[in-house]
Amino acid sequence: MSVPEHQPEIPDDALVTLAKAGDMVAFETLVGRHREKIYARAYSIVHNEQEAVDLSQEAWIKAWRRLAQFEGDSSFTTWLTRITINLCLDHLRRNQRHRVEPLPDSKDDPEALDRILPPVWVNPTERMEREEVRKRIDEAMARLSEAHRTVLVLHEFERMEYKHIAETLGISIGTVMSRLFYARRRMATLLAGWKRESEEEES
Amino acid sequence: MNPDLEHRLQAWVDGELDASSAQEMESLVARDPEARALGDNLRLLRGFLQEHEPVRALPETQDFYWSGIRRGIEAEERADRGRESSDPSRETGGRAWWSWVWPAAAAALVLVVISLFPGREGGTAGDLATSSGASSSAKAPAVVPVVGHEIEAPEADGMETVTFYSSQESMTVVWLAHADVL
Structure with missing residues (x-):
């Protein structure tokens, strides 16, 4: 059966209601509509293609089984994304791959501020450049530890507050703040290095 | 700038500070x-x-995914x-209904056997007593155990009582039936 992804006239809420009643076609439509977003979120956390596919599929399976618990307090995609994030975090915990890199000491370095958070710049009007920027950000995120990347994803892309991140990850708010600061500092450094490379190539 | 101040400044940028703390950061x-x-x-x-x-992008086709x-x-x-099929606690009401039928059927069978052989002892240690309180006009107790067991019988007209006691099994069975049956 082909995935019926183009049914814009049917809102998610209506499809969820049908799926709750056991309508597998309605659920398949939801999968077709949101599969890319769910996969992308899984990938942003585990940064492994096959694991992200497996985990995102597992999230859909779990969602089907828990549909009765979805009461519409948030959007269906928000609810499903939370399931996906929790599955990814469980996966990382099971594999014990959380590695927190030590923070470099910058107290005695007069150029510490610039190295810690160099300003970033981009011209968003050029489509190709935007695609290149996305690719560079993806590469930079791959170089973060999973612990730092997860906090960054939850804050910057999921727009979670510190308290919610702390609850989701089972860590203190202070740890959220330090991991987020380090992740941002690292990202800024990596992106600034890419910008310098680009400028040198142009000159 | 120390890490604590950096983190508080970050929290201010992210809108995570309360009003008074945010005011401090603005001043700083x-x-x-x-x-x-x-x-x-x-x-x-x-x-x-x-x-x-x-x-x-998802690396699988829609159908495959x-x-x-x-x-x-x-x-x-x-x-x-x-x-569900291996967990008795998940059985349906229909299935649970059968759980008490078999013990009841077994008990009924015992009583039928007793009714067919009212004068015999039920095994080596069994004591059997019968009486009729209905066929006679007297309203006296109808059951008289054969060997020293005090068992009361109903005084309803036309009813017969058969009582079986097994000392070996520490069990007493009382069977009530209309006199015509016995």
């Missing part, structure tokens, strides 16, 4: 160029990342059915 940024630069860079980086969230989900759902449902 106003008088400290280093703090101001850090705040500006944090804000710039956040906007930059949010505007350019990486897009990752969905078929994996459907297989997973079906496997989970099969597992559920397997668990």
Whole structure:
């Protein structure tokens, strides 16, 4: 059966209601509509293609089984994304791959501020450049530890507050703040290095 | 700038501070160029990342991806059915109904056997007593155990009582029936 992804006239809420009643076609439509977003979120956390596919599929399976618990307090995609994030975090915990890199000491370095958070710049009007920027950000995120990347994803892309991140990850708010600061500092450094490379190539 | 101050400045940029703490940060940024630069860079980086969230395309076709989900759902449902069939606590009411039929049937069988052989002892240690309180006009106790067991009988007209006691099994069975049956 082909995935019926183009049914814009049917809102998610209506499809969820049908799926709750056991309508597998309605659920398949939801999968077709949101599969890319769910996969992308899984990938942003585990940064492994096959694991992200497996985990995102597992999230859909779990969602089907828990549909009765979805009461519409948030959007269906928000609810499903939370399931996906929790599955990814469980996966990382099971594999014990959380590695927190030590923070470099910058107290005695007069150029510490610039190295810690160099300003970033981009011209968003050029489509190709935007695609290149996305690719560079993806590469930079791959170089973060999973612990730092997860906090960054939850804050910057999921727009979670510190308290919610702390609850989701089972860590203190202070740890959220330090991991987020380090992740941002690292990202800024990596992106600034890419910008310098680009400028040198142009000159 | 110490890490604690950096983190509080970051929290201010992210709108995580209460009003009084936010006021303190605003004052700090106003008088400290280093703090101001850090705040500006944090804000710039956040906007930059949010505007350019990486897009990752699903590496599987729609049909292939969905078929994996459907297989997973079906496997989970099969597992559920397997668990239900092996777990007595999940039995339906219909199945539970049978759980008390067999003991009741066994008890009835015992009583039928007793009724067919009212004068015999039920095994080596069994004592059997019968009496008729209905066929006679007297309303005297109808049951008289054969060997020293005090058992009361109903005084209803036309009713017969058969009482069986097994000392070996420490069990007493009382069977009530209309006199015509016996």
